[in-house]
Amino acid sequence: MNTRLEIEWNVEEIPGVVEDLSRTAAECVKAEGIGKKVYAHLTITDHEEIRQINREYRGIDRATDVLSFPSTDCTPEKTLGHCEKKLLREMDETGYCFLGDIIISLPRAQEQAEEYGHSLKREMAYLTAHAMFHLMGYDHMEEEDKRRMRAMEEKALGLAGAARVTDEELIEMAMDAMQFSYSPYSHFKVGAALLCKDGKVYTGCNIENGSYGATNCAERTALFKAVSEGETEFTAIAVTAEKSLPWPCGICRQALNEFAPDLRVIVACGDERDEAPLTALLPHGFGPRQGTLDFLGKE
Ligand code: THU
Numbered sequence: 001m002n003t004r005l006e007i008e009w010n011v012e013e014i015p016g017v018v019e020d021l022s023r024t025a026a027e028c029v030k031a032e033g034i035g036k037k038v039y040a041h042l043t044i045t046d047h048e049e050i051r052q053i054n055r056e057y058r059g060i061d062r063a064t065d066v067l068s069f070p071s072t073d074c075t076p077e078k079t080l081g082h083c084e085k086k087l088l089r090e091m092d093e094t095g096y097c098f099l100g101d102i103i104i105s106l107p108r109a110q111e112q113a114e115e116y117g118h119s120l121k122r123e124m125a126y127l128t129a130h131a132m133f134h135l136m137g138y139d140h141m142e143e144e145d146k147r148r149m150r151a152m153e154e155k156a157l158g159l160a161g162a163a164r165v166t167d168e169e170l171i172e173m174a175m176d177a178m179q180f181s182y183s184p185y186s187h188f189k190v191g192a193a194l195l196c197k198d199g200k201v202y203t204g205c206n207i208e209n210g211s212y213g214a215t216n217c218a219e220r221t222a223l224f225k226a227v228s229e230g231e232t233e234f235t236a237i238a239v240t241a242e243k244s245l246p247w248p249c250g251i252c253r254q255a256l257n258e259f260a261p262d263l264r265v266i267v268a269c270g271d272e273r274d275e276a277p278l279t280a281l282l283p284h285g286f287g288p289r290q291g292t293l294d295f296l297g298k299e
Pocket residue numbers: 183186188190205206207208215216217218219246247248249252
């Protein structure tokens with residue numbers, strides 16, 4: 001591991017975030033083309049502490065979402081990738097060079113995640129990437145600098161599996177997964193790409209069986225792959241087929257409803273596209289979101 005992110009929690013720790021943020025930080029450093037071993041310190045805190053730090057170090061008596069304090073004096077014209085030597089002064093006894101400090105306000109990240117309609121993990125990953133590029137000299141005061149910084153953030157977040165995915169990208173991923181369809185009986189190839197709230201995508205294809213009833217649809221392959229990796233929140237699914245628009249079958253509608261009744265279902269076949277919310281495909285659904293949890297397992 002060439003990049004280390006030291007995380008200090010001054011608020012209650014959120015499980016599963018540390019790995020995501022470390023991966024994001026590592027992809028930022030890689031995207032900048034830094035060859036040296038580096039580390040940054042990230043403090044995750046509340047409104048009050050970030051306000052104090054903002055007041056003390058920047059003279060701004062206001063809470064904010066993220067602050068970054070670079071150890072080197074790189075500029076948007078000459079970012080750290082172009083003056084790596086500056087890091088030598090920052091090398092510690094383990095051979096790692098200090099990039100600087102990052103402070104993130106957890107409550108502000110929570111508010112922003114809600115506002116933008118994505119997960120807290122995705123928002124934290126975005127704020128971390130933004131701060132990491134500040135530590136490497138990037139800025140967003142000038143339009144051109146801002147464009148370059150945004151492009152780097154998107155690249156790193158994409159590689160870390162936390163980027164915003166467009167519908168066309170999701171369809172493309174479903175089309176790619178369709179190539180692995182195992183459908184020697186129906187000759188009906190289906191692919192699916194399921195978008196998680198944190199930005200990750202799980203793909204699947206239909207997998208048939210000589211005992212026909214053992215067949216698994218593409219949507220459920222993707223769903224079960226995702227849930228088996230700990231994902232339970234989804235925003236959209238793209239389903240593709242070669243021969244007709246593949247609206248999900250009843251079993252898949254039910255399986256998806258368990259986790260995401262508000263899912264957007266996008267179907268594609270060649271250049272044809274259509275879309276409907278799962279609520280329209282499965283009205284009056286039966287699942288935990290419709291209240292079954294209040295009754296299931298109870299006498
Ligand atoms: N299939 C899917 O993968 N998804 C659907 O929602 C509809 C049907 C597959 C199952 C089977 O392998 C083939 O299409 C023909 O039914």
